[in-house]
Amino acid sequence: MTLGIVWFRQDLRLSDNAALHAALHDCERVLPVFIADDRDGTVSEIGAASRVWLHASLNALENDLKEAGSTLLVLSGDPLKLLPRLAKTLEADGVYWNRSYDPVTCERDKSVKEALHSIGANSYLANLLFEPVKTLKADGTPYRVFTPYWKNLMGSLPGEKPLAAPKNIPSPTPQWLGKQLKNTIAVDSIDELKLQPAHDWGEVMMAHWSVGEKAAQKRLKDFLKSDVQSYKVDRDIPSMTGTSMLSPHLHFGEISPRQIISATFNKRKSVFDLSPGEETFVKEVVWREFAHNLIYQFPHTVDSPLDERFNQFPWASKYDDSLKAWQQGNTGIPIVDAGMRQLYATGWMHNRVRMVVASFLIKNLLIPWQEGERWFRHTLVDADVASNAMGWQWAAGSGADAAPFFRVFNPVLQGEKFDKEGAYVRHWVPELESVANKFVHKPWELPREERDALDYAKPLVDLKKSRQAALDAFAEIKTAKS
Numbered sequence: 263m264t265l266g267i268v269w270f271r272q273d274l275r276l277s278d279n280a281a282l283h284a285a286l287h288d289c290e291r292v293l294p295v296f297i298a299d300d301r302d303g304t305v306s307e308i309g310a311a312s313r314v315w316l317h318a319s320l321n322a323l324e325n326d327l328k329e330a331g332s333t334l335l336v337l338s339g340d341p342l343k344l345l346p347r348l349a350k351t352l353e354a355d356g357v358y359w360n361r362s363y364d365p366v367t368c369e370r371d372k373s374v375k376e377a378l379h380s381i382g383a384n385s386y387l388a389n390l391l392f393e394p395v396k397t398l399k400a401d402g403t404p405y406r407v408f409t410p411y412w413k414n415l416m417g418s419l420p421g422e423k424p425l426a427a428p429k430n431i432p433s434p435t436p437q438w439l440g441k442q443l444k445n446t447i448a449v450d451s452i453d454e455l456k457l458q459p460a461h462d463w464g465e466v467m468m469a470h471w472s473v474g475e476k477a478a479q480k481r482l483k484d485f486l487k488s489d490v491q492s493y494k495v496d497r498d499i500p501s502m503t504g505t506s507m508l509s510p511h512l513h514f515g516e517i518s519p520r521q522i523i524s525a526t527f528n529k530r531k532s533v534f535d536l537s538p539g540e541e542t543f544v545k546e547v548v549w550r551e552f553a554h555n556l557i558y559q560f561p562h563t564v565d566s567p568l569d570e571r572f573n574q575f576p577w578a579s580k581y582d583d584s585l586k587a588w589q590q591g592n593t594g595i596p597i598v599d600a601g602m603r604q605l606y607a608t609g610w611m612h613n614r615v616r617m618v619v620a621s622f623l624i625k626n627l628l629i630p631w632q633e634g635e636r637w638f639r640h641t642l643v644d645a646d647v648a649s650n651a652m653g654w655q656w657a658a659g660s661g662a663d664a665a666p667f668f669r670v671f672n673p674v675l676q677g678e679k680f681d682k683e684g685a686y687v688r689h690w691v692p693e694l695e696s697v698a699n700k701f702v703h704k705p706w707e708l709p710r711e712e713r714d715a716l717d718y719a720k721p722l723v724d725l726k727k728s729r730q731a732a733l734d735a736f737a738e739i740k741t742a743k744s
């Protein structure tokens with residue numbers, strides 16, 4: 263009786279799961295395993311919001327596996343030690359997983375592969391559309407600019423069809439498993455991983471979401487049915503649900519990018535056959551792909567600038583209080599506070615507002631982008647090493663294809679353009695509920711008496727002066743060697 267171990271990681275789904283598919287093809291029985299691998303102090307240490315999502319996602323996966331006649335073996339510890347031990351104890355014929363591309367995981371997986379060489383380790387492309395190592399410019403160097411990257415890839419879309427979910431997953435019985443593992447490997451339950459916080463913040467946040475593969479498929483279907491056609495315009499309006507909100511599902515692999523692309527193309531053969539909304543949406547999914555390519559090709563950019571001039575950037579020397587005000591949504595700048603409060607309450611923030619709050623932190627408060635990246639990693643349910651680092655470096659002007667540093671978002675103008683009536687700001691900053699549209703993005707301009715009556719923070723900085731300070735700071739490194 264042959265046995266394959268499928269190591270679930272950021273691919274918490276049964277459909278379009280290449281590793282699961284291959285194991286079922288090669289082996290008579292398949293054992294799905296999840297290993298909680300908390301590597302303290304590393305960039306892939308997951309944040310509080312992600313832990314809460316992971317808890318729910320593992321439960322959903324376990325249920326889906328049960329429906330397919332299987333089970334999920336949950337372990338905690340170092341996969342480098344656990345997997346060879348497990349494979350040896352169970353006399354497995356192979357270990358199967360889908361590849362991830364962040365530097366810590368790449369390094370770890372290389373060692374796991376070596377440790378499993380006598381058993382057989384098989385890894386697959388399933389979390390991206392294309393293999394980063396193969397996606398290079400004609401001269402063999404990695405892409406640093408999105409447009410040529412997109413032009414290179416778009417001809418290969420939609421690509422292969424996604425794999426269907428297996429109806430039945432023949433697995434070892436719990437009795438057999440219990441007997442083999444007895445006294446050798448401690449088995450956990452999902453609850454024993456203690457991913458949930460002690461207080462009820464996680465519960466409140468998760469009330470905004472449905473988690474798991476089925477929920478992800480439903481969200482995609484609903485989005486393609488009702489929102490994708492207006493996506494090109496509505497995606498910039500934070501008060502609307504104009505975007506897919508698939509990012510946490512994609513991050514945890516409850517849905518694959520190939521499934522999203524395939525459903526969006528819906529039998530059409532080329533990008534040129536898509537509507538403007540559909541094409542823009544596909545492009546955004548390819549931005550995610552670009553982020554993973556960057557992190558693979560330039561692993562140091564997880565926490566260091568790609569443009570090395572920024573290593574000398576004269577950041578503010580003391581910023582504890584302003585960082586805290588930003589994190590808590592108490593900067594006195596309405597759209598910034600609305601975004602930061604949306605983030606804390608829901609684990610997600612609208613992309614337009616992510617750009618605004620990032621620009622404000624970096625350029626108006628002169629706080630290193632790594633502080634913002636860290637807070638997002640802690641609080642976002644879609645926190646992703648690749649997309650987060652790319653987003654922050656884009657805002658800082660230090661990354662690939664980044665906004666130039668001298669482009670400082672004016673949060674008042676951004677609010678007035680993308681949240682005309684102030685609906686978004688009023689929703690998340692109820693202190694401003696009764697403020698007239700004209701002042702809702704700049705309450706400091708209200709007549710004195712009305713301003714004093716507001717129970718809302720005064721602006722942390724003067725937008726004009728702080729913008730100039732940022733430009734002066736940038737002038738200090740502008741001519742340095744990159």
Ligand SMILES: Cc1cc2nc3c(=O)[nH]c(=O)nc-3n(C[C@H](O)[C@H](O)[C@H](O)COP(=O)(O)OP(=O)(O)OC[C@H]3O[C@@H](n4cnc5c(N)ncnc54)[C@H](O)[C@@H]3O)c2cc1C
Pocket residue numbers: 497505506507508509510512513543546547548549550551553611612613614616617620638642644645646647649650651652653654657
């Ligand atoms: C400072 C900053 C930090 C960010 N951190 C993250 C992060 O940790 N995780 C994350 O998934 N995204 C991050 N983003 C990108 C983007 O904001 C989110 O992917 C998007 O808001 C998710 O919402 P959605 O699923 O409704 O997106 P949609 O607009 O529906 O887009 C569909 C999918 O495309 C991908 N995508 C869209 N925009 C981007 C982008 N700019 N970069 C990379 N992928 C993109 C996402 O996977 C998204 O789910 C960040 C952006 C900024 C400016």
